Amino acid sequence: MNFKSLQFFIFSCFLLASTPILAQIPQVPAEMEFADMIIRINPQARREIQLDVDALYRNPSYFKVKLERVNLYMPIVERELRSVGVPLDLKYLVIQESGLIPDAVSTSNAVGFWQFKQGTAEEVFLRVDSQIDDRKNIVNSTRGAALYLKKHNNTFDNWMCALVSYQMGLGGAKAYFGNRYNSQRIIDIDRNSHWYFKKFLAHKVAFENQIGGMLVSNSQRLVEVQVQGPTSLKELAKKYQVSEEHLKEMNKWAVNGKIPAGRGFSLVYIQEGKLDYKPAVIESQPSQTKPSQKSKAEEKYYPAYKQANSYPRISGNTTKATQPDQITVNELDGVLAANTTSLEKFADKIGIKEKKFRKLNDLDPEEKVEAGKYYYTEKKKSKAEIETHIVQPGETLWSISQKYGIKLSALKAKNRIRRDEDLKAGMVLSLQEHRKRGEEIPVVTVPSSTPVRVAQSDPEPQSQNQTAPVNYSSTQDPEPSYSNTPSKMTHTVSPGETLYAISKKYGVTVDQLKSWNQIGSQNIISVGQKLTIFKP
Incomplete structure (x- = not known):
C-alpha cells in the first residue's frame, strides 16, 4: 500500500468512527409492512424515498436532537394511539408533521405536535382558546389525531388512504383515491404514488430501528401528571420541584401559564432518574399511598389498578x-x-x-x-x-x-x-378474553384507604332516611354529610370544591374517589353531585 492510499484509508476510518449515524443509514426495502398491509415499492420509488431518508440523516447532530425528542414523547404517542385503536405504525406521522416540537407552526397556520388548524382541532374535541391550546399538548393532540385518522379509515378501510387524508382532508382523499384502494391489503408504490405517503415511509424507515435505541439521558425521564385547575405553572413548579421556566417550555398548551378550572390536564416535565424506553411515568394527584410488598398475583395484576384510574376516558x-x-x-x-x-x-x-x-x-x-x-x-x-x-x-x-x-x-x-x-x-x-370453565377468578389485595374523618351529626333529630344537612359559610369548609349506611358515606359537592380538596377532607386518595364514583380522567364533578366514600 502506497503512502497516499494509506492516508486515504486512515482518513476513511476516522470519518466512519466520528460519524456513526451516517455509517448506518438504513436502506429502503423492496417490501415492508405498514399497519395491516404489505407495501411493495418499485426501484424508482425506492430511490425517491431513499433520498428523503438520506436527507434525514445528513446532519448527525440534528438527527440526534430529533431522535432524543422522539424517544422522550413516543411512549405517550403509542399509548394514545393504542387506546383509540390506531396501528402504532402511524406514530411516525407525528415526526413527519412537527418533529415533535410542541409549538411548531406551518405556513398554513397549522399548529402543534400534529399540526392542527383550529377548525380541525375543534372537530376532534381539542380546546383552542386564549387559555388552553390542546394542539400543543402531547396527550390531547395525539388522541385528537388518532380519532381523526380512525374516522377517515372507517371510510376507506385502508390506513394508507387515511394517512394521506390527514394532509388532503377526507374530501380531497376521496377525490384522489376514489375507492380503488378500499380494503386493499397489498399496495404497490411507484413514481405516481402520493408524495405524502412516500415521505411518511421515509420517516418510518429512518426511525423505526432507532426508537428506544438512544436514551435522552441516562439521568432523565419524562413524567406525566394529571392536574386540576385553577392553578398555575408557578405553583406546580414548587410542588414538583422543577423550575417554572421548565414547566412553561414543556407545557406550552397552558397559553398564559395558568390552568383554569374544569377538566383535568396532563402536565409533563423531565425529572432526574434513569430513562428506559417504557411508558412515561404517570402520577395521579395526589399520590398518597404506595402498594406494599405484593404477591406474584398482585405483581401481575396491580398495573390494572393503575390503568383503571384513567377510565372512563x-x-x-x-x-x-x-x-x-x-x-x-x-x-x-x-x-x-x-x-x-x-x-x-x-x-x-x-x-x-x-x-x-x-x-x-x-x-x-x-x-x-x-x-x-x-x-x-x-x-x-x-x-x-x-x-x-x-x-x-x-x-x-x-x-x-x-x-x-x-x-x-x-x-x-x-x-x-x-x-x-x-x-x-x-x-x-x-375485560377481553373469556375465562375458562372452572377457572377461579384471581383475587389480590386492594390498596387500603386511610381512616375517614366522620362528620358530627346535627344536634336536631334526623329522620331515618335523611342525611345530615350541609351548613357552611364563605370562610368555613362545609362539613361532609353522610348516610346511615354503615359501610359508606355520602358527600355533597359544594361550589368551588375539587376532587383533591374532597380527598384531603376525608383522608382518601383522588384515585379512590374516582373509582368509587366512576369519575373519568377529566376529573369532572358538579355542584350538588353526591359522592360515595367508603370507610376502611
Whole structure:
C-alpha cells in the first residue's frame, strides 16, 4: 500500500468512527409492512424515498436532537394511539408533521405536535382558546389525531388512504383515491404514488430501528401528571420541584401559564432518574399511598389498578358534557347527567327513545339516571381496551361495565359471574378474553384507604332516611354529610370544591374517589353531585 492510499484509508476510518449515524443509514426495502398491509415499492420509488431518508440523516447532530425528542414523547404517542385503536405504525406521522416540537407552526397556520388548524382541532374535541391550546399538548393532540385518522379509515378501510387524508382532508382523499384502494391489503408504490405517503415511509424507515435505541439521558425521564385547575405553572413548579421556566417550555398548551378550572390536564416535565424506553411515568394527584410488598398475583395484576384510574376516558367539549353530541366516553358517544331524574325525562332531554337508552346502558325500567354519572348514547363494546379490572369496594357489575363501555352481558359472560353478590373486592375480572370453565377468578389485595374523618351529626333529630344537612359559610369548609349506611358515606359537592380538596377532607386518595364514583380522567364533578366514600 502506497503512502497516499494509506492516508486515504486512515482518513476513511476516522470519518466512519466520528460519524456513526451516517455509517448506518438504513436502506429502503423492496417490501415492508405498514399497519395491516404489505407495501411493495418499485426501484424508482425506492430511490425517491431513499433520498428523503438520506436527507434525514445528513446532519448527525440534528438527527440526534430529533431522535432524543422522539424517544422522550413516543411512549405517550403509542399509548394514545393504542387506546383509540390506531396501528402504532402511524406514530411516525407525528415526526413527519412537527418533529415533535410542541409549538411548531406551518405556513398554513397549522399548529402543534400534529399540526392542527383550529377548525380541525375543534372537530376532534381539542380546546383552542386564549387559555388552553390542546394542539400543543402531547396527550390531547395525539388522541385528537388518532380519532381523526380512525374516522377517515372507517371510510376507506385502508390506513394508507387515511394517512394521506390527514394532509388532503377526507374530501380531497376521496377525490384522489376514489375507492380503488378500499380494503386493499397489498399496495404497490411507484413514481405516481402520493408524495405524502412516500415521505411518511421515509420517516418510518429512518426511525423505526432507532426508537428506544438512544436514551435522552441516562439521568432523565419524562413524567406525566394529571392536574386540576385553577392553578398555575408557578405553583406546580414548587410542588414538583422543577423550575417554572421548565414547566412553561414543556407545557406550552397552558397559553398564559395558568390552568383554569374544569377538566383535568396532563402536565409533563423531565425529572432526574434513569430513562428506559417504557411508558412515561404517570402520577395521579395526589399520590398518597404506595402498594406494599405484593404477591406474584398482585405483581401481575396491580398495573390494572393503575390503568383503571384513567377510565372512563372522556374527550370532547367537556364544558358542555351534559348536552348530547358534545363528548365521547371511552370513544363512544355519551353524555353526563346533570341531575338525578327518571329515564323517561332524561332520554327525552337528549333526544333518544327511552327503550333504546335503557338498552344502550343496560338499565332496568325502574332505575333512575343519577347526577354526575356518564351514560352512553351509542352501543357499548363487547370488550374493553384493557385486559383486566380489579374490583373495588362498592362496585357492581353494572358500574364496571359502564366504566369501560363494555356490555353488561359480555362482562358477565367473560367472567362466568352473574350476580353482584358474587363480587368481592380484589377480584381480577377479565375485560377481553373469556375465562375458562372452572377457572377461579384471581383475587389480590386492594390498596387500603386511610381512616375517614366522620362528620358530627346535627344536634336536631334526623329522620331515618335523611342525611345530615350541609351548613357552611364563605370562610368555613362545609362539613361532609353522610348516610346511615354503615359501610359508606355520602358527600355533597359544594361550589368551588375539587376532587383533591374532597380527598384531603376525608383522608382518601383522588384515585379512590374516582373509582368509587366512576369519575373519568377529566376529573369532572358538579355542584350538588353526591359522592360515595367508603370507610376502611
